[in-house]
Amino acid sequence: MTSRPSRPAARRARRAAPNPDAVESHAIKEQGRPDKGSYAMILAFAAALRSTCLSRKVGCVIVRDSQVIATGYNGTPKGTWHPEEFPRPCPCVGGVSGADLSLKYCAHAEANALAQSAYRGSSTAGADIFCTNFPCIECVKLLISAGIRAIYYVHGYPDVSGLRDRYLSQAGIPSHAIAWSRIQPHLSALAKG
Numbered sequence: 504m505t506s507r508p509s510r511p512a513a514r515r516a517r518r519a520a521p522n523p524d525a526v527e528s529h530a531i532k533e534q535g536r537p538d539k540g541s542y543a544m545i546l547a548f549a550a551a552l553r554s555t556c557l558s559r560k561v562g563c564v565i566v567r568d569s570q571v572i573a574t575g576y577n578g579t580p581k582g583t584w585h586p587e588e589f590p591r592p593c594p595c596v597g598g599v600s601g602a603d604l605s606l607k608y609c610a611h612a613e614a615n616a617l618a619q620s621a622y623r624g625s626s627t628a629g630a631d632i633f634c635t636n637f638p639c640i641e642c643v644k645l646l647i648s649a650g651i652r653a654i655y656y657v658h659g660y661p662d663v664s665g666l667r668d669r670y671l672s673q674a675g676i677p678s679h680a681i682a683w684s685r686i687q688p689h690l691s692a693l694a695k696g
């Protein structure tokens with residue numbers, strides 16, 4: 504005569520055994536799950552949607568210890584006029600990208616994200632920045648001094664100074680391109696609901 508296992512023992516055995524259905528559906532979901540870099544970049548593009556610039560929409564997020572500590576997009580400073588309200592067209596429109604930044608109404612996304620970090624008291628030392636566009640020379644200067652560890656970007660951005668690559672290599676900050684094709688399937692998946 505075989506003795507049946509006690510109820511608690513049977514319960515423990517059920518808990519220990521993986522549920523094959525659950526494991527399989529988890530694996531299927533994992534295939535469509537963005538890695539951490541893609542996830543941060545999707546958030547950078549979401550931030551760009553909030554841009555008030557009449558020329559180009561740029562966004563970024565700063566990530567430290569796998570947590571987003573700040574987001575940024577290009578636009579006029581917080582609490583000031585919207586570019587559409589200025590008495591003359593913003594020089595961002597029709598101007599040379601990356602040139603004459605002090606004449607333009609907008610602050611860049613990366614500068615705004617660093618300002619937000621300062622405003623909220625979040626250290627950027629050793630953090631990574633994920634940018635829809637490669638940061639300009641002025642933002643690169645700030646990122647270096649703010650202790651940013653690495654730059655991730657999707658689109659390029661002109662460097663009229665010719666100094667950007669030199670500064671980054673002297674500061675030992677690597678830059679990594681993330682292909683749009685790594686992001687786009689996740690956005691399409693969202694559209695399906």
Ligand SMILES: [Zn+2]
Pocket residue numbers: 555556557558559577578586593595596607608609
């Ligand atoms: Zn602008």
Ligand SMILES: [Zn+2]
Pocket residue numbers: 611612613614638639640641642643
């Ligand atoms: Zn910039």
